[in-house]
Amino acid sequence: MDKIQMKTPLVEMDGDEMTRILWRMIKDELIIPFVDLKTEYYDLGLEHRDETNDKVTMDSALATKKYGVAVKCATITPNQARLKEYNLKKLYKSPNGTIRAALDGTVFRAPILVKGIEPYVRTWKKPIVLARHAHGDVYKDSEMKIEGTFPIKAELAVTDAEGNETRQDIFTFKAPGILEGMYNTDASITSFARSCFEYALDQKMDLWFSTKDTISKVYDGEFKAVFEKMYEEEYKEKFEAAGIEYFYTLIDDAVARVIRSEGGMLWALKNYDGDVMSDMMATAFGSLAMMTSVLVSPDGVYEYEAAHGTVQRHYYKYLRGEETSTNSVATIFAWSGALRKRGEMDELPELIEFADQLEKATIDTIESGKMTGDLALITSLENVTKLNSEDFIKAIAGNLRALRA
Ligand code: NAP
Numbered sequence: 413m414d415k416i417q418m419k420t421p422l423v424e425m426d427g428d429e430m431t432r433i434l435w436r437m438i439k440d441e442l443i444i445p446f447v448d449l450k451t452e453y454y455d456l457g458l459e460h461r462d463e464t465n466d467k468v469t470m471d472s473a474l475a476t477k478k479y480g481v482a483v484k485c486a487t488i489t490p491n492q493a494r495l496k497e498y499n500l501k502k503l504y505k506s507p508n509g510t511i512r513a514a515l516d517g518t519v520f521r522a523p524i525l526v527k528g529i530e531p532y533v534r535t536w537k538k539p540i541v542l543a544r545h546a547h548g549d550v551y552k553d554s555e556m557k558i559e560g561t562f563p564i565k566a567e568l569a570v571t572d573a574e575g576n577e578t579r580q581d582i583f584t585f586k587a588p589g590i591l592e593g594m595y596n597t598d599a600s601i602t603s604f605a606r607s608c609f610e611y612a613l614d615q616k617m618d619l620w621f622s623t624k625d626t627i628s629k630v631y632d633g634e635f636k637a638v639f640e641k642m643y644e645e646e647y648k649e650k651f652e653a654a655g656i657e658y659f660y661t662l663i664d665d666a667v668a669r670v671i672r673s674e675g676g677m678l679w680a681l682k683n684y685d686g687d688v689m690s691d692m693m694a695t696a697f698g699s700l701a702m703m704t705s706v707l708v709s710p711d712g713v714y715e716y717e718a719a720h721g722t723v724q725r726h727y728y729k730y731l732r733g734e735e736t737s738t739n740s741v742a743t744i745f746a747w748s749g750a751l752r753k754r755g756e757m758d759e760l761p762e763l764i765e766f767a768d769q770l771e772k773a774t775i776d777t778i779e780s781g782k783m784t785g786d787l788a789l790i791t792s793l794e795n796v797t798k799l800n801s802e803d804f805i806k807a808i809a810g811n812l813r814a815l816r817a
């Protein structure tokens with residue numbers, strides 16, 4: 413059988429630990445036998461990041477801008493323990509943070525649904541995709557403990573380039589307390605909104621956005637206004653033509669509605685709301701190992717990955733020669749997502765079809781009772797076979813060959 417041809421290379425970002433082992437197996441068993449794979453390879457493994465003083469991370473981000481689609485393996489974000497373990501020159505920043513900043517992107521997290529791994533919320537039938545505005549707010553705030561000689565008056569003060577000052581009372585403390593100041597920019601909120609509208613159109617999903625603008629009239633009110641204006645001016649017609657909706661509601665109302673819903677929407681959230689809700693969603697849908705993640709820039713550049721990390725504990729078992737049963741589904745879906753997007757951009761229907769088949773073969777494998785240990789623990793299926801990391805991928809390869817025969 414002839415291999416499927418590609419036109420433009422994918423940007424391939426290799427990574428660390430157990431996911432690096434899975435990466436190789438996925439390529440060898442599930443991609444290369446079927447696709448004449450073209451990639452531009454960047455090794456973001458921690459050792460190579462250290463050798464290049466992290467230049468490789470920025471290079472991979474620039475290549476993603478150039479080609480439009482990347483697939484990324486999970487990578488270590490170094491901390492003090494890693495600094496020692498890998499004898500690093502310095503504590504490098506999170507690669508995901510570097511890439512996100514370079515692409516000015518928004519991260520969308522989507523669960524993979526299979527029969528037998530039921531969401532904890534019984535009404536959910538379709539994936540709920542979460543978009544978190546990963547910029548500013550409480551993550552870049554300034555905080556103070558209020559102590560000293562009371563009363564202590566707290567004010568907001570801004571000084572412009574000409575030295576003009578604007579002040580606003582916050583509170584007069586008569587006893588100890590705490591104070592916090594935070595910010596965001598219209599440019600960042602606008603990029604976030606655009607990425608969300610584009611993703612919703614691309615996936616033909618309703619877009620929900622929620623803040624607390626009744627309480628935070630200026631701050632959250634600005635978020636609401638930016639989304640509303642962009643929708644009215646640029647997306648209303650496109651959304652109507654695609655048969656999808658933009659819906660704004662208060663965050664507390666949104667939480668209640670999401671729980672009662674069937675799912676199937678993209679839910680856009682401010683930074684803190686997205687932080688909290690994304691962990692709740694990953695758990696509520698069953699498993700972090702079944703959660704995919706895609707970074708989308710406002711100009712339509714896509715970087716696909718799994719939402720989980722490098723699964724360090726399994727890697728140490730692997731190094732000791734013990735058997736591992738690590739779930740490769742989210743990493744496989746990162747590959748299928750990237751190949752499908754490449755297929756759409758380059759008008760390669762065979763590549764799109766292959767991405768669909770790869771996902772179907774993966775889901776069929778689990779639904780037939782063959783799965784890794786993490787899923788075997790939570791499945792409602794009977795007659796389950798727990799497979800090791802490699803045999804699970806080989807079982808998928810068997811189904812994939814049958815689908816393509
Ligand atoms: P993790 O790699 O997501 O793993 C945490 C635990 O979740 C694992 O020990 C395992 O539980 C379970 N798990 C996660 N993915 C799994 C999979 N595919 N199959 C089976 N079980 C899975 O998080 P971590 O241990 O906190 O972080 C490890 C490294 O990953 C860190 O250096 C961190 O910096 C990095 N990280 C990278 C990314 C990224 O690149 N996007 C994201 C998060 C973390 P059991 O051990 O109980 O089996």
Ligand code: MG
Pocket residue numbers: 687688691
């Ligand atoms: Mg969190």
